[in-house]
Amino acid sequence: MKVIKAEQIHDAVVDLVLKAARYLPEDVKTAIRVARNNETSESAKEVLGQLLENADLAKESGLPLCQDTGLGVFYVEIGSDVQIEGNITEIINNAMIEGYDKGLLRKSSCHPLTRKNTMDNSPAVIHYSHVAGDKLTIKHMAKGGGSENMSRCTMLTPAQGWEGIKEFVVRRMAEAGPNPCPPTIVGIGIGGTFDLAPALAKEALFRPLSAENPDPELAAMEQELLDEINQLGIGPMGLGGQTTCLGVKIAIQPCHIASLPLAINVQCHSSRIKEVTL
Amino acid sequence: MATYTMTAPLKDEDVAKLRAGDVVKLSGIIYTARDAAHKRLCDMLDNNEELPFELQGAVIYYVGPSPAPEGRPIGSAGPTTSYRMDTYAPRLHSLGVKASVGKGKRSPEVRKALQKHTGVYFGATGGAGALLSQCITGAEVIAFDDLGPEAIRKLTVDNFPLLVVNDSHGEEQYAKPNFEF
Numbered sequence: 518m519k520v521i522k523a524e525q526i527h528d529a530v531v532d533l534v535l536k537a538a539r540y541l542p543e544d545v546k547t548a549i550r551v552a553r554n555n556e557t558s559e560s561a562k563e564v565l566g567q568l569l570e571n572a573d574l575a576k577e578s579g580l581p582l583c584q585d586t587g588l589g590v591f592y593v594e595i596g597s598d599v600q601i602e603g604n605i606t607e608i609i610n611n612a613m614i615e616g617y618d619k620g621l622l623r624k625s626s627c628h629p630l631t632r633k634n635t636m637d638n639s640p641a642v643i644h645y646s647h648v649a650g651d652k653l654t655i656k657h658m659a660k661g662g663g664s665e666n667m668s669r670c671t672m673l674t675p676a677q678g679w680e681g682i683k684e685f686v687v688r689r690m691a692e693a694g695p696n697p698c699p700p701t702i703v704g705i706g707i708g709g710t711f712d713l714a715p716a717l718a719k720e721a722l723f724r725p726l727s728a729e730n731p732d733p734e735l736a737a738m739e740q741e742l743l744d745e746i747n748q749l750g751i752g753p754m755g756l757g758g759q760t761t762c763l764g765v766k767i768a769i770q771p772c773h774i775a776s777l778p779l780a781i782n783v784q785c786h787s788s789r790i791k792e793v794t795l
Numbered sequence: 796m797a798t799y800t801m802t803a804p805l806k807d808e809d810v811a812k813l814r815a816g817d818v819v820k821l822s823g824i825i826y827t828a829r830d831a832a833h834k835r836l837c838d839m840l841d842n843n844e845e846l847p848f849e850l851q852g853a854v855i856y857y858v859g860p861s862p863a864p865e866g867r868p869i870g871s872a873g874p875t876t877s878y879r880m881d882t883y884a885p886r887l888h889s890l891g892v893k894a895s896v897g898k899g900k901r902s903p904e905v906r907k908a909l910q911k912h913t914g915v916y917f918g919a920t921g922g923a924g925a926l927l928s929q930c931i932t933g934a935e936v937i938a939f940d941d942l943g944p945e946a947i948r949k950l951t952v953d954n955f956p957l958l959v960v961n962d963s964h965g966e967e968q969y970a971k972p973n974f975e976f
Contacts, residue, residue, distance in 0.1 A: 560958075564920055571926040575871075584861045584871040584924040584944075621870055623861040623944050632831050634943040663876040663899075663921065691974035696876050696899035698921040749972040754898065754920060756958075757970035787922040 519596075519651040521795055523603035526653070527612040529793045533657040534589065534616025537791040538581040541572040544727035545763070545788050552700065552753075552760040561758030565700075568753075568786060579620075583787045586622035587659035589613040589641040592720055598651035606643060609655070613641045625662065644716060656723045656792040664697040664785040670715050673777040682707065682779055683742060689781055690746050690762070695755020698785035700763045702726060703746065706780040708772035718782035721766035723790055730767060739765040753786075800954070804852030805893040807913045813959045815966035819917065820954040825854040825896070827948040829875055832939055833883040840886070847938035847947055850891040854917075857897035859944035860934070861924070868934040869950070871924030874898040877916070881905050888912040900969060901961055909963050917957035918968070930955040 546569065553565035575582040591609055595601070601608075617624060617638040624638045642660075669689050673681045686705060706717030730736040742765045752758025763786065772778055796816040801809050803823035813819065826848050828836065839846055857877055861870030877897030884895060885908035893914055898921040909916060919927060933951030940946050960968045 567920045567923045567926060571920075571923040574929070575925040578925060579864070580925040580928065581861050581871045582925060583922045584859060584873055584928075585875065586861060621862040621864055623859060623870070625859070625944065632834075634945070636943055666876065688974065688976075691972040691976070694900055694972060695918075695969050696878065698898065749974055750970055751972050752970055754918065755900075755969045756918075785922055 518600045519598055520600045520602060521653055523608050525795060526601070526605065526608045526655070529795060530609050530612035530655060530657070531616040531619065533655065533791045533793055534613055534622070534659070535620045537657055537659045537789040538586050538620055538622050539575050539579060541575070541582055542725065542788060542790065544725055545786070546572055548726055548763045549700070549786065552763070556758050556760060558752060558756070558758040560756040561753045561760060564753035564756065565760070581620070581622055582789065583661060584623055585625060585661040585663065586617065587661045587789065588626055589617070589638060590658040590660045590719065591641055591643045592656040592723060593643060593645050594648045594652070594654040595645060596648055596650040596652045599653050601653070609643055610639055610641045614639055653795045654792060656790065658719070658723065659789040661785055661787070664701065664783045667693040667697040667783040668715070668718070668781055670711070670778070670780040672711065673779050675775070675777050677777060679738070681777070683745065685779060686742055686781055687745050687749070691749050693783065694751055697783045698787070699751055699755060700753055700760045700786050702763050702784040702788050703742070703765045704782040704784060705742070705765065705767045706782070707767060707769045707778070709770040709778055710772070711778055713770060714778035714780035715782060717768040717770060718780040721768035722782060722784050722788070723792070724766050726764045726788065735767050735769065739767050803854040803952070805854060806852060810893050810913050810915045810963055813915050813962050814964065815959050815962045815968040817959040819957045819959065821854070821957055822953050822955070823951070825856050825950050825952055827856050827858050827860070827950060829857050829859050829945050830879055831942050831945040832947050833880050835939055837883050837886060848949065850887060853892045854894040854896065855887070855892060856950065857895060860928070860948070861944070863934065867928070869928050869931050872928040872931055873924030874919040874921055877901060884908065888914045896957060906961055906965065906967070909961055910965050913963045915959060915963055916961035918960040919955070919957055927955070
């Protein structure tokens with residue numbers, strides 16, 4: 518049994534929170550740079566240029582990339598040979614609170630009905646999975662509300678199949694238009710149950726933008742959807758152009774013979790993900 | 796497409812000359828308000844209470860900034876998505892508000908209100924909050940401190956870069972998606 522101390526997890530989570538909020542992943546920056554070079558529209562070039570400048574400024578100044586530093590989302594993989602000293606949910610939540618406080622990140626969590634702010638960004642949204650091995654992997658996403666609001670889940674019929682999935686996704690992104698801060702990254706969960714499809718869609722967004730889907734068929738489907746979304750012509754911030762979406766990430770699971778669950782989790786261009794393995 | 800420099804609060808004649816696609820470098824005083832603050836402002840109007848700022852000519856920025864680091868007036872401060880304020884915006888325009896700043900589409904009711912009351916909807920670049928905060932030279936909470944990031948702040952801005960998305964003549968700058976709805 519490998520023992521992992523509470524303090525180790527705490528410090529690692531504080532670090533994840535601070536880095537995710539301030540440093541745009543290099544592959545996202547590269548994708549924005551390439552898009553700017555390919556764009557012919559002046560407004561698209563201008564917006565993409567501002568995003569690159571913003572990323573540099575955040576890195577230098579320590580200001581968060583975006584004022585919406587999101588809810589603190591965590592996907593945690595616990596190895597079967599790992600023993601954690603303490604309650605991991607408490608450790609992660611407390612570390613997240615410390616990170617948001619220390620990093621001067623916005624506290625964006627509130628009671629859903631009274632809308633009273635919890636003032637410390639808690640609670641963290643944590644998903645656990647148990648895997649083989651002696652590692653603990655913590656993946657963190659700072660998930661903004663604007664793009665999250667454009668996300669959808671539906672239960673298609675098996676007969677609708679891939680064509681139905683494409684129709685739903687492209688229609689959704691057309692309806693969303695400028696709202697989710699395009700160029701977006703689109704996470705798609707296909708299969709599972711009503712509750713599992715959105716969790717898959719979000720998990721898909723943890724795959725780095727530059728990392729191809731290891732399944733060649735899914736990789737081809739991602740490319741097909743990416744092309745269709747970009748043909749919408751919505752462009753950066755909705756002002757027109759070829760760059761509406763930077764990447765599509767699909768995750769699938771077997772589902773009931775009666776069902777075809779589908780979820781779309783929309784991510785803005787400021788894809789703030791960071792992970793650590795202990 | 797023209798570029799203008801303007802000072803807030805705005806006048807009808809400032810707004811009337813703006814066309815969708817124009818760029819405005821805005822200086823002067825603007826006010827932050829988003830979801831919870833809008834609800835409270837409208838509740839105050841219902842109760843005939845005095846509002847925390849003058850609506851006549853006002854520019855409202857839909858933003859909930861991140862906390863200010865030492866030596867800076869404000870943290871990151873980019874726009875939030877505007878449609879959530881569509882419920883309240885026509886009423887505020889009818890009472891003299893001249894402009895809002897946000898990102899994303901507005902409802903037909905808001906677009907009509909802009910035409911009727913000579914208002915304008917500006918877009919700022921979403922997700923560029925660190926960069927945009929450099930144009931904010933002063934910030935002071937003037938109401939609803941308990942709302943944290945949603946409190947109303949009086950901001951002083953200097954050449955804040957804005958794009959006219961919806962003008963007072965019924966025109967819009969957003970691209971229409973190539974999709975048959």
